[in-house]
Amino acid sequence: MIVLWTSLFLLLFSALAIALHKLWWTPYRIQRTMASQGIRGPPYKLFYGNTREILQFKNEASSRPLNLSHDIFPRVQPHISTWTGTYGANYLSWYGLLPRLIVTEPELIKEVLTNKDEAFPKPEMDGFVKKLLGDGLVTTEGEKWAEQRKLANYAFHGDSLKGMLPAMVDSVHMMLDRWKNLHGDEIDVYQEFTILTSEIISRTAFGSSYVEGRNIFDMLRKLTLIASRNTFRIRLPGISKLWKTNDELESEKLENGIRDAMLEIIRKREEKVKAGELDDLGNDFLGLLVKASHSDDESRRITITDLVDECKTFYIAGHDTSNTMLTWTVFLLAIHPDWQDEARKEVLNVFGNQDPDPDGIAKLKTMGMIINESL
Structure with a gap:
């Protein structure tokens, strides 16, 4: 009995020691080491790190009305805005037990993004983000990333983009026709651009209509x-x-639903080829992915999971970023009517009442500056 109690005591003591080492000593040691190098930050809180403080900052920022200003950083990243003011341009924060070095100095950011020595690997994705992005272009590295990037570059090089322009123009005409029927009512441009970008991506990259996608x-x-x-x-x-x-259960349901829907689009494409309605799988993004999944070269062949993950990545990256940028650009033009006038003059001068073409788009210097300012 004494041996049993002794073993139990040692087991509990070991578990407690391991927990203290991981939950308290390691964060404390990292904070001291970073502080000795001039990197400070908000103090680590047991188990949660700084996540509760970050959520509090975000909730407070979102509860305040949004001013008509370019200075939106304190709104979208209030914790970084506050802590860079307190601790300097680069500081240490904690995502639970995981230390995070936040870098805002332009030269250091450039060094991280360049990553010539591969000293800054991409973080491993898990949980909800893993369900959202999978092992697509955003999350992978090495040879797999190179192959994925090659497919994307081939699908969206200059000549391919020029070939997509008519479909883009048609989609914009459909949006403008909807606006004409509103008879002066307010327009939710974010929702409208959501439909527009969804339509364009579905038609140009996946060969399907917005209704299908x-x-x-x-x-x-x-x-x-x-x-x-x-x-x-x-x-x-x-x-x-x-x-x-509930979020975990719902996210699993959504992940499976997205996979099934994408596989259905792929199945329809393959059936059209078998029925002779299409000569081949096509050279749009979906067609190239499907071809890669059937490649005879095993080293270049991608799995169905890879195919679905790439589709998800492009849907998200191509759709949400473009939609948000368009909405923000229209917002900025609304509060700067002088730039509206300049942009309108340039477009009318280059195209008149005709639809845009690739050569003309390259001449839109003012519009280019406006879009670059909005990014």
């Missing part, structure tokens, strides 16, 4: 919202295997 966009948008609201929420490791939150 709408379900995928809706599921991706819901999954993005779930991932976003859980970004700074910390859960005990392994707890999801015993008990899943």
Whole structure:
């Protein structure tokens, strides 16, 4: 009996020592080491790190009205705005037990992004973000990344983009026709650009209409919202295997639904080829991915999971970023009518009442400056 109690005591003592080392000593040691090099930051809080403070900053910022100003950094990243003012341009913060070095100095940012010595690997994705992006171009590295990048470059090089312009113009005409029927009513431009970018991506990259792709966009948008609201929420490791939150259950359902919907689009493309309706799988992004999944070269062949992940990545990266940029550009033009006039004059001078063409678009210097300012 004494041996049993002694063993139990030693086991509990060891578990406590390991927990203290991981939860307290290691963060304390890292903070001291970084402080000795001039890098300070908000103090580590047991288990949660700084995530609760970050959520508080974000909730307070979003509760205040948005001013008509270019200075939106304190609104979208209030914790970084506050802590760079307190601790300097580069500081240490904590995502649970994970230390994060926040870098805002332009030269250091350039060094990280250049990454010639491969000293800055991409972080491993898990949880909701993994469901959202999978192993697509954004998250992979090395040879796999190179092959994925090659496919994307081939699908969207200059000549390919020129060939996509008529479909883009048609989609814009459809949007403008909807606006004409509103008879002066207010327009939710964010929602309108959501439809526009969805239509363009579906038609140019995946050979489907917005109606066919709408379900995928809706599921991706819901999954993005779930991932976003859980970004700074910390859960005990392994707890999801015993008990899943509503968000976890919903995200799994959405992940499977997105996969099924994309595979259905692929199946329809392959059936059209078999039926002779299409000569081949096509040279749009989807067609190139499907070809890669059937490649005879095993080293270049991609799995169905890779194919779906690439589609998800492009849907998200191509759609959400473009949609947000267009909305922000229109917002900035609305509060700077002088630039509206300059842009309108340039477009009319280059195109008159004709649809845009690739050569003319290259001549839009003022519009280029406006878009670059909005990025």
